[in-house]
């Protein structure tokens with residue numbers, strides 16, 4: 359991977375991963391046909407498609423177009439084998455909520471990374487709602503077995519800021535007797551709430567609480583998925599870091615619960631502008647133009663963290679090139695992602711010469727370090743892989759990057775897009 363001297367051109371980043379998962383899930387449990395445009399055909403979202411096909415839902419995919427023929431929750435059928443979610447935390451956690459209320463037994467499994475990720479954060483509230491869930495270590499780890507049955511609404515305060523836990527409870531709440539209310543410590547992505555409304559459901563949201571009434575019917579609709587800001591983040595960073603760059607990113611999702619990366623770039627002094635699309639869409643979007651600039655170190659923590667959690671690996675790379683120190687705190691959730699992203703980010707970037715101290719809930723990154731060549735690996739984590747590929751652009755003689763297949767989880771065309779920007 360040779361060092362780069364300026365990136366220029368236009369990219370349409372793929373559809374948002376979180377929204378693509380939810381479009382398939384809600385289409386599968388709605389009545390009637392759902393058409394999804396700009397669906398992300400990445401490995402994770404294809405795992406969601408395959409799980410619902412096994413549960414008896416007719417889903418036709420043609421590239422980024424998906425058609426789902428839903429027959430309501432009653433249309434789901436028991437699958438006698440193991441449902442495999444692959445590498446996808448969103449698939450397993452949201453399906454656990456959904457399948458807690460369906461009257462059959464489901465077994466869920468996943469890959470080596472999913473085997474290490476905690477499911478008890480979902481199991482605990484679902485059990486409070488009356489769900490029957492088993493798994494290794496009392497429902498903490500896969501394989502998970504869910505015996506669906508009657509559920510009752512609960513009031514639940516999320517102990518961790520997690521959209522996956524909130525969404526799992528909402529999917530169970532849709533089927534529960536009475537009202538389910540969820541209170542968050544900090545705002546997390548609200549795509550599930552928006553999608554419930556899009557499919558004709560009712561949900562009340564106030565400052566930090568979401569309330570849903572059980573027994574609602576949803577109806578098939580059209581979903582237009584905006585580009586994934588978490589994928590755009592790698593090009594926002596590449597454009598900022600490589601001298602002489604100017605990149606245009608088209609149709610990027612700009613939902614406020616996801617735009618923490620833009621706030622960080624602004625504070626670091628990045629040179630970018632956002633043109634919001636007009637039009638009445640349920641998820642806002644727009645184009646972003648980014649140019650190379652000098653960056654400065656900042657402190658990132660508190661409520662901002664859930665709004666940029668998946669962007670912290672690439673922010674760490676930006677910080678190695680900024681002037682001064684960057685402190686990332688309140689981000690212990692990074693330790694339970696596809697990898698322990700605090701250790702994998704620090705470990706791999708150190709191999710290239712970065713100075714990063716890890717803390718229990720974040721990193722302290724020394725800015726202004728020259729990155730040199732070296733051999734690094736994604737550890738099977740798509741976001742680590744893409745972050746390292748961007749690091750390779752600013753290493754004098756490039757880097758050797760292993761385990762790049764993982765990138766297909768969220769961005770199958772990543773290298774094609776990157777190559778198209780090289781002059």
Ligand code: SPQ
Nearest residue numbers: 376445446447448519520521522523668695696
């Ligand atoms: O789906 P998965 O594997 O958990 O994916 C990740 C990612 O980097 O793509 C996290 F590893 O994104 C999560 C995100 O971190 C997707 C997500 C969602 O769609 O609801 C929410 C976040 O996770 P959490 O645990 O904070 O709710």
